[in-house]
């Protein structure tokens with residue numbers, strides 16, 4: 001509990017990864033670190049940022065338990081070590097599904113299984129059984145009646161596309177022709193999606209100066225340096241877009257369409273060895289924050305503008321036990337003590353409009369009544385939420401329950417304070433939702449039906465346009481919140 005408070009405090013200063021209409025940014029959780037926080041602490045970190053989607057590199061049962069009842073969508077993984085056995089044995093697949101999926105759904109919202117990691121490019125000898133592993137897992141899901149909610153796919157590295165630019169002529173390395181073809185047929189028949197691991201960091205470093213770094217970091221390019229595909233005349237604003245289009249084009253060579261791509265890994269290291277000079281805090285901060293903006297804008301790459309580029313950032317923590325170059329241990333956005341490596345999240349993006357397009361904040365179903373009352377008191381008191389409409393006789397008074405009143409107050413606070421670092425947590429009693437909780441004449445703040453929707457002025461915080469809060473101002477708010485959270489818990 002104490003540590004959660006500390007995390008809450010540290011994280012309040014930074015924004016959140018929330019959902020824009022249709023598109024999401026999730027995060028990978030690697031666990032190869034010395035001081036790995038407990039599963040409960042990990043979940044506290046995720047919740048304090050309203051992280052909505054996570055991917056695990058295994059199916060750690062403790063973490064899956066901790067993720068129950070959180071509304072966080074979870075992708076779990078079959079490790080490369082497990083692929084061979086599951087590919088050769090339907091019984092092993094069934095055991096795996098029972099132990100790691102059936103035992104946890106629906107309270108833990110497992111929605112996908114990534115089978116192996118870059119199997120084709122890292123353990124090619126396992127390629128012949130990869131698709132049978134996927135099929136065996138899928139069959140087990142069918143027998144458990146879980147196949148419509150849990151999708152099976154396998155992450156493919158950009159390394160399988162030897163010449164990704166221009167995207168219009170990109171193709172998979174023909175050595176993998178038959179495996180790729182089987183994967184795509186499987187994804188199409190099971191209504192699943194293609195998992196792509198795409199790192200502009202490596203694309204940039206390996207291009208030895210052909211592309212400007214601005215292109216890799218989603219920064220604007222001068223008119224004379226526009227990156228254009230000569231065949232389609234599509235302008236590529238970022239290497240990330242171009243990589244996703246390269247994969248769409250590689251898929252289209254198989255005359256298969258309609259399979260969306262989800263980027264299961266991307267990221268940028270913030271530290272590196274002597275020969276990794278682009279691995280800097282500044283570049284990592286720029287890449288990840290611009291990535292969030294790009295993905296949450298909801299449009300797809302130039303060839304598939306209607307398909308959002310849903311993405312999982314690599315990764316939550318620095319995995320300091322990983323071997324290899326320093327950069328491999330430096331992808332995390334948080335240290336294991338929960339403090340952020342750099343400013344990360346929506347507070348630096350353009351997504352700071354005081355508007356519920358980032359969701360509403362409501363009381364969690366089944367939250368403890370005493371904690372809800374504490375949260376309600378805080379929101380209407382120090383939190384400066386406008387609680388007049390939940391007073392007796394006012395539109396949101398009925399139903400006269402603590403849960404209903406807390407929802408109104410939490411949301412009013414959240415809509416006003418989100419842009420300056422306010423979070424939807426309230427000691428774990430609050431949760432965000434995209435569903436407008438308004439009913440009858442009770443209109444929640446930020447609702448499009450609200451006369452003040454989108455026009456709310458922060459009760460306190462920075463002068464001038466929202467989103468320009470200096471770290472100092474955010475810190476003041478955090479300290480105030482910290483003091484209150486501590487008093488709530490004591």
Ligand SMILES: *[C@@H]1O[C@H](CO)[C@@H](O)[C@H](O)[C@H]1NC(C)=O
Pocket residue numbers: 071073106107109111
């Ligand atoms: C799990 O996530 C899916 C996809 O967002 C959603 O439709 C479903 O309602 C969620 N299930 C639960 C139990 O929260």
Ligand SMILES: *[C@@H]1O[C@H](CO)[C@@H](O)[C@H](O)[C@H]1NC(C)=O
Pocket residue numbers: 124162173174175
């Ligand atoms: C394609 O893959 C094979 C097998 O891994 C490899 O030997 C070959 O160099 C690759 N081709 C290209 C163009 O990368």
Ligand SMILES: *[C@@H]1O[C@H](CO)[C@@H](O)[C@H](O)[C@H]1NC(C)=O
Pocket residue numbers: 174177178253254
């Ligand atoms: C895959 O290989 C087959 C047979 O060699 C060939 O006919 C087909 O064109 C190839 N497909 C792709 C997309 O490379």
Ligand SMILES: *[C@@H]1O[C@H](CO)[C@@H](O)[C@H](O)[C@H]1NC(C)=O
Pocket residue numbers: 237294297298299
């Ligand atoms: C989203 O980003 C892309 C790429 O930068 C851009 O072309 C597009 O206009 C943006 N869409 C919106 C709605 O801002």
Ligand SMILES: *[C@@H]1O[C@H](CO)[C@@H](O)[C@H](O)[C@H]1NC(C)=O
Pocket residue numbers: 335336337338339
């Ligand atoms: C968290 O860990 C990092 C890296 O070890 C360190 O720089 C930072 O000061 C720590 N923060 C706190 C609050 O202990």
Ligand SMILES: *[C@@H]1O[C@H](CO)[C@@H](O)[C@H](O)[C@H]1NC(C)=O
Pocket residue numbers: 386387388389
């Ligand atoms: C609080 O909300 C009520 C009802 O929407 C409104 O009339 C009142 O002006 C608000 N008070 C403040 C201080 O914003």
Ligand SMILES: *[C@@H]1O[C@H](CO)[C@@H](O)[C@H](O)[C@H]1NC(C)=O
Pocket residue numbers: 436437438439440448449
């Ligand atoms: C908002 O207004 C629209 C149009 O008047 C109506 O259809 C919708 O039900 C309202 N939503 C709520 C939550 O009141």
Ligand SMILES: *[C@@H]1O[C@H](CO)[C@@H](O)[C@H](O)[C@H]1NC(C)=O
Pocket residue numbers: 353354355356357454455
């Ligand atoms: C609120 O969000 C909608 C999209 O949901 C957007 O069109 C509108 O401009 C936003 N309002 C403000 C004040 O930013």
